[in-house]
Amino acid sequence: MTTTRTVLRTKDTADDGDLYMSFELGDKQWQMSIGDGRRTVSRYTVGAGNTAAVADCIVKAAARLRTGGRAQVHSCYEAGRDGWWLHRWLTDLGVDNIVVDAASIEVNRRARRAKTDRLDADKLLAMLVRHHAGEHIWSVLREPKSGDEDARRVHRELQRLTHERIAHTNRIGSLLVLHNLRPRIIIGGRDWTAWWDNHCEQVPPMLRAEIEREAARLKLVKEQVRVVEAARCKELAEGKQPLV
Known part of the structure; x- marks a missing residue:
């Protein structure tokens, strides 16, 4: 089977020139725009994650645009949920890929487009061409080492769990205030069960059940926080510096 590298290096094409490729990465589908910076895109x-289809599109675009046998493919996508696996796959394929910080991408204020909106693939493609022409138009992120990337998981999970714990606690407090119940103990703490046993009858049945489900979720989150914190303490005891 002919590989993407082989097709891009064949000598039956007419023009020498680089290919530029941008991705708009969606949950179910990816939009790709490929051009040479001169002709029609x-x-x-x-399908999201379909690397075979991506490689096939590169081959088709190279044939359509008749790029030269030594064509270099440059590509880009915005940093997001797909992380770095796509970057590494493209690099292994021989593509010169960059991952850009979405917050650094210029936005046309006249278009009144929210800065957080995902830019379409054509817009990214035009900016990629400008980037390789020497313009400073965005921030390119540096690929982390695989080990460092994985080491950050503990810290990030602890952050998320802490936010969840606060959210559950605040939610229970808000539900209690609906019936003028204002506990002077820590919600979900060691005195919570006794306090709730003494006050739960003051709350209607449906609301009582909701509070108890919320308290059960809070208990689970607190248990997971303890597990993650124990893992961090073990790393520190072993002389490892946790990454954030």
Whole structure:
């Protein structure tokens, strides 16, 4: 089977020149725009994560645009939920890929487009061409080492769990205030069960059940916080510096 590298390096094409490729990464589909910076852009839609389809689109675009045998493919996508696996796959394929910080991408204020909106693939493609022409138009992120990337998981999970714990606690407090119940103990703490046993009859049945489900979720989160914190303490005891 002919590989993408082989097709891009064949010598039956007419023009020498680089290919530029951008991705708009969706949950179910990816939008790809591929061009040489001069002619009409080729647009493709592939299933999210379908690397075989991505490689096939590169081959098709190279044939359509008749790039030279030594064509270099440059690509980009915005940093997001797909992380770095796509970057590493493209690099292994021989593509010169960059991952850009979405917050650093320029936005046309006249278009009144929210800065958080995902830019379409054509817009990214045009900016990629400008980037390789020497313009400073965005911030390119540096690929982390695989080990460092994984080491950050503990810290990030602890942050999320802490936010969840606060959210559950605040939710229970808000539900109690609906009936003028204002506990002077820590919600979910060691005195919570006794306090709730003494006050739960003051709350209607449906609300009581909701509070108890919320308290059960809070208990689970607190248990997970203890597990993650224990893992961090073990790392520190072993002389490891946790990454954030």
